[in-house]
Amino acid sequence: MKLVKPDWIEHEGGAIYSLDIHPDGSRLATGGAGKGCGEICIWNMTPLRMEEEEKNEACDRLLCKMTNHSDSVNCVRWSASGNYLASCSLGIVIIWHKSSVESSTIFGGGRNIENWTCSHMLHSHKEDVLDLAWNTDDSMLATAGIDGVILVWNAKCFPEIISTITDHQGSVKGLTWDPIGKYLASQSIDKSLRVWRTIDWKQEVAITKPYLKCNFVLRCSWSPDGQCLVSSHADNNAAPVAKIIERRGWKVDKDFVGHEKAVCAVKFNPTLFHENVPTASKFDVSFAICCYCALGSRDCSISVWSTALQRPVVVVNNLFDSTVADLTWNSSGNELLACSLDGSVAYFSFSETELGKSLTENERVIKLID
Secondary structure, three states: EEEEEEOOOOOOEEEEEEEEEOOOOOEEHHHHHHOEEEEEEEOOHHHOOOOOHOOOOOOEEEEEEOOOOOOOOOEEEOOOOOOOEEEEEEEEEEEEEOOOOOOOOOOOOOOOOOEEEEEEEEEEOOOOOEEEEOOOOOOEEEEEEEOOEEEEEEEOOOOOOEEOOOOOOEEEEEEEEOOOEEEEEEEEOOOOOOOOEOOOOOOEEEEEEOOOOOOOOOOOEEEOOOOOOEEEEEEEEOEEEEEEEOOOOOOOOOEOOOOOOOOEEEEEEOOOOEOOOOOOOOOOOOOEOOOOOEEEEOOOOOEEEEOOOEEEEEEEEOOOOOEEEEEEOOOOOOOOEEEOOOOEEEEEEEEEEEHOOOOOHHHHHHHHHH
């Protein structure tokens, strides 16, 4: 495993609340606080991967800086196609696209290399928008925040709203789509996690017991095979855990346990892997398949778990000086990044020996059908 904390990825000393790797792996978007405004930065991934390029003064690091948000940016998410970036802050969601027109924007460190421009500004939330999520085919964008409202937008025809969900009784801080397409899950400060059917936008299930003692909620995530959902800031006998919710029967009897303080961010690796154990059979797709899930905590540490094991495969303690705010994997599944409220970012790179061999596209389709 390779671990790097690049000091050149920063928001001029401000907190970084969110980050997301572009689907093609070329760029990293970060969102957070700037000087007197919200700030989005687009970074080149090459200097993170290659030490010689990091030392190369001719290699561009910061590709673009956008300061259109008047308040801190709470979340940034690339669409599955990579053609759009969504960002959110106080009462607004902005959809960005890359323009072929050369940028003329100048900031403190120089000039924008790329020109990312605003294509849509969505204003229907009354207060801070805290989380957003594109569905797998980019046809819908879900947003939610302090007003307790979940809006599902028609991403093919902004600003059309497909559904308005108002059942939560408090701020909604976490959203995640079922990769199979049947559900949208949300987690709220009202001490509940709810699953909504996409066919009629009615509630499928409301889960409350693991969250009765919790009052701080952030990111949740669905496994790439759709078989389980993991939520942040749950509690089991006074111990902070990430709660594993099984799709079949919505059972909640399993946890990821080990962090000393609340788990704030959860992110599944988007790739399915053959179990990295000697008994795994490469010929049996229904057997020996695992997912990896990364957790970030208020204890400033990161852990990575396999659904095939009862212990973490990676734990890095005291990685940051403050809470882990967000996590992102690249589409190939071998890179993980985390950001912190202390304004820094950490980069992890894993080998096939460490994680195992990823499923082929045909194997993945068979697994999803199962």
